[in-house]
Amino acid sequence: MTDKTETQHGWLSEEDIATVRERLPIVYVEAVPVRVSDDGRVSEVGLLLRAMPDGTISRAIVSGRVLWGERIRDALIRNVEKDLGSLAMPRIPASPAPFTVVEYFPDPSVSGFHDPRQHAVSLAYVVPVEGICEPSQVTLDIAWLTPEEANSSEVSKEMTSGQDRLLRTALAHLGCLP
Amino acid sequence: MTDKTETQHGWLSEEDIATVRERLPIVYVEAVPVRVSDDGRVSEVGLLLRAMPDGTISRAIVSGRVLWGERIRDALIRNVEKDLGSLAMPRIPASPAPFTVVEYFPDPSVSGFHDPRQHAVSLAYVVPVEGICEPSQVTLDIAWLTPEEANSSEVSKEMTSGQDRLLRTALAHLGCLP
Amino acid sequence: MTDKTETQHGWLSEEDIATVRERLPIVYVEAVPVRVSDDGRVSEVGLLLRAMPDGTISRAIVSGRVLWGERIRDALIRNVEKDLGSLAMPRIPASPAPFTVVEYFPDPSVSGFHDPRQHAVSLAYVVPVEGICEPSQVTLDIAWLTPEEANSSEVSKEMTSGQDRLLRTALAHLGCLP
Amino acid sequence: MTDKTETQHGWLSEEDIATVRERLPIVYVEAVPVRVSDDGRVSEVGLLLRAMPDGTISRAIVSGRVLWGERIRDALIRNVEKDLGSLAMPRIPASPAPFTVVEYFPDPSVSGFHDPRQHAVSLAYVVPVEGICEPSQVTLDIAWLTPEEANSSEVSKEMTSGQDRLLRTALAHLGCLP
Numbered sequence: 001m002t003d004k005t006e007t008q009h010g011w012l013s014e015e016d017i018a019t020v021r022e023r024l025p026i027v028y029v030e031a032v033p034v035r036v037s038d039d040g041r042v043s044e045v046g047l048l049l050r051a052m053p054d055g056t057i058s059r060a061i062v063s064g065r066v067l068w069g070e071r072i073r074d075a076l077i078r079n080v081e082k083d084l085g086s087l088a089m090p091r092i093p094a095s096p097a098p099f100t101v102v103e104y105f106p107d108p109s110v111s112g113f114h115d116p117r118q119h120a121v122s123l124a125y126v127v128p129v130e131g132i133c134e135p136s137q138v139t140l141d142i143a144w145l146t147p148e149e150a151n152s153s154e155v156s157k158e159m160t161s162g163q164d165r166l167l168r169t170a171l172a173h174l175g176c177l178p
Numbered sequence: 179m180t181d182k183t184e185t186q187h188g189w190l191s192e193e194d195i196a197t198v199r200e201r202l203p204i205v206y207v208e209a210v211p212v213r214v215s216d217d218g219r220v221s222e223v224g225l226l227l228r229a230m231p232d233g234t235i236s237r238a239i240v241s242g243r244v245l246w247g248e249r250i251r252d253a254l255i256r257n258v259e260k261d262l263g264s265l266a267m268p269r270i271p272a273s274p275a276p277f278t279v280v281e282y283f284p285d286p287s288v289s290g291f292h293d294p295r296q297h298a299v300s301l302a303y304v305v306p307v308e309g310i311c312e313p314s315q316v317t318l319d320i321a322w323l324t325p326e327e328a329n330s331s332e333v334s335k336e337m338t339s340g341q342d343r344l345l346r347t348a349l350a351h352l353g354c355l356p
Numbered sequence: 357m358t359d360k361t362e363t364q365h366g367w368l369s370e371e372d373i374a375t376v377r378e379r380l381p382i383v384y385v386e387a388v389p390v391r392v393s394d395d396g397r398v399s400e401v402g403l404l405l406r407a408m409p410d411g412t413i414s415r416a417i418v419s420g421r422v423l424w425g426e427r428i429r430d431a432l433i434r435n436v437e438k439d440l441g442s443l444a445m446p447r448i449p450a451s452p453a454p455f456t457v458v459e460y461f462p463d464p465s466v467s468g469f470h471d472p473r474q475h476a477v478s479l480a481y482v483v484p485v486e487g488i489c490e491p492s493q494v495t496l497d498i499a500w501l502t503p504e505e506a507n508s509s510e511v512s513k514e515m516t517s518g519q520d521r522l523l524r525t526a527l528a529h530l531g532c533l534p
Numbered sequence: 535m536t537d538k539t540e541t542q543h544g545w546l547s548e549e550d551i552a553t554v555r556e557r558l559p560i561v562y563v564e565a566v567p568v569r570v571s572d573d574g575r576v577s578e579v580g581l582l583l584r585a586m587p588d589g590t591i592s593r594a595i596v597s598g599r600v601l602w603g604e605r606i607r608d609a610l611i612r613n614v615e616k617d618l619g620s621l622a623m624p625r626i627p628a629s630p631a632p633f634t635v636v637e638y639f640p641d642p643s644v645s646g647f648h649d650p651r652q653h654a655v656s657l658a659y660v661v662p663v664e665g666i667c668e669p670s671q672v673t674l675d676i677a678w679l680t681p682e683e684a685n686s687s688e689v690s691k692e693m694t695s696g697q698d699r700l701l702r703t704a705l706a707h708l709g710c711l712p
Binding site for chain 1: 456457521524525527528529531533534
């Protein structure tokens with residue numbers, strides 16, 4: 001995440017954001033990309049391979065900050081396109097309510113969701129994508145897994161920060177927890 | 179609603195269904211058809227013009243029974259296509275949870291939702307449609323209204339059975355209640 | 357479930373209900389009973405031990421039909437009290453929307469949720485209980501488990517009909533899926 | 535809102551928070567306090583009378599920042615007790631998902647929700663209260679209204695910042711929009 005290029009309003013240096021991160025929770029959005037069939041059933045879940053805040057290379061879902069002045073819908077589009085490319089054709093949900101809210105803390109014992117950099121409050125959505133997805137920017141790879149595969153302990157082990165729990169929560173919300 | 183043709187399993191005569199309707203709640207689905215822009219924002223809501231169970235010709239949303247052995251997803255597709263035609267291209271929601279549940283009773287004072295024929299438990303969903311919608315079967319017309327128009331007292335007056343309340347509940351869920 | 361005593365309206369013999377069950381989906385409610393602390397966090401999940409429709413003695417959640425003319429809220433209270441006793445003091449949710457909908461079929465391959473007797477459409481709610489719970493009627497025992505225990509494979513094996521999946525879906529909705 | 539006393543971590547002067555407010559969205563929680571009957575039905579909605587960010591004295595719902603390191607649950611309790619007193623006995627929701635998310639902007643035309651001080655992303659919950667509520671700190675008065683009264687245009691006119699829309703959205707979520 002290159003914060004300078006992301007900032008629309010005012011100018012927030014790396015130093016400034018480091019200071020703010022020690023003092024206020026930061027608003028994030030997360031998107032679980034899915035492929036759906038005509039009847040709405042989820043056939044595949046998209047997982048990124050990328051460098052995580054904790055220094056690991058891990059499987060992850062789409063994630064990023066909401067910028068000053070930015071609508072949540074626009075933050076979802078921007079972050080999906082950042083990770084899946086500009087041809088992903090995300091179907092942003094019509095309802096503003098996230099299926100869950102995840103709280104990341106520098107101390108992993110607080111909520112089980114861990115971000116060493118900051119306290120982040122993350123609104124999580126399921127985002128069906130209809131277009132062509134290709135790794136872009138910091139994303140190294142995209143894997144499409146069935147719900148069963150996505151729920152497996154093998155995949156969970158490749159995820160960090162608690163994102164495996166978030167992924168299982170999304171699968172439950174979708175009615176496809178095995 | 180032609181119950182004979184709708185029945186997949188066993189044979190349920192008009193007489194039989196009349197008997198059952200006095201004894202058990204009937205499962206319905208309802209769908210609020212919407213047009214959405216690329217960022218998921220609802221631009222228009224689709225309202226049918228049709229003959230209602232109470233004998234009026236009214237504005238209404240898509241509604242119909244769930245048949246024996248039928249998945250809710252399939253009931254949604256079938257009923258959307260029944261009312262909007264086979265080219266409507268509905269995006270059936272990925273999550274099985276309805277945004278609300280409406281209880282219709284023969285006695286309108288019980289819940290404010292009224293069906294003189296039966297006690298119906300109706301699972302309500304928002305269904306974006308992407309294709310061409312045209313009145314089919316019992317639908318006389320389809321009107322596309324902005325959320326503001328759909329929420330107006332003029333439109334509410336053209337709806338019966340409590341469906342105006344259901345429509346406003348859908349608009350609230352979508353974050354576009356004026 | 358003694359259908360005769362449950363029926364409020366008309367008279368529905370065992371024979372009649374057997375006939376109906378082959379022809380129409382039946383409306384159910386299910387309740388996952390939980391103990392919550394002052395900050396709303398779930399400390400324990402209540403699981404019944406009872407005879408199931410498939411003939412097994414299994415761990416289960418509260419479940420029962422919605423009767424003709426009965427509000428869903430009232431069906432929830434009645435079924436919680438049927439299984440947990442009249443002193444359970446359930447906090448029925450203020451919102452009518454279930455956290456998920458489960459579709460039970462005689463053919464277990466349709467949805468993974470299985471009821472050999474019928475096609476049931478079941479609205480599932482989380483219901484905090486504040487009072488004294490004791491087995492009543494068909495319930496043999498009530499066990500209170502932590503969310504971690506409730507999510508374990510040991511507990512899942514003691515559940516049938518797909519209710520272990522429903523339980524995990526509830527835990528996910530509550531943000532306490534391990 | 536006295537930001538100094540609210541800040542737990544680090545020290546955030548009035549000047550610092552003014553700077554941050556121009557650069558990052560701030561996380562808020564909002565709570566619609568309700569009285570519910572034994573079957574979960576909402577009998578009354580609680581509205582505060584207080585000084586608002588826009589300088590008016592208006593009807594309002596419970597609202598406040600989430601502090602660094604603070605769980606959303608704890609922010610809800612703290613803000614409910616700040617506005618309704620320490621004997622309010624709020625029932626914090628077991629699920630972390632808000633019923634809606636509201637985006638306040640300095641420019642009222644962006645979303646219709648207005649906060650001249652900042653871009654705030656606010657997670658909105660319905661919070662049943664069981665105890666004694668009395669105005670505390672900045673709250674001048676608390677009024678308990680029926681859902682019908684709360685939805686009236688008279689009450690809407692006494693609310694600012696878009697909170698009347700948020701209140702109607704809550705009523706819709708609760709199934710009690712007239």
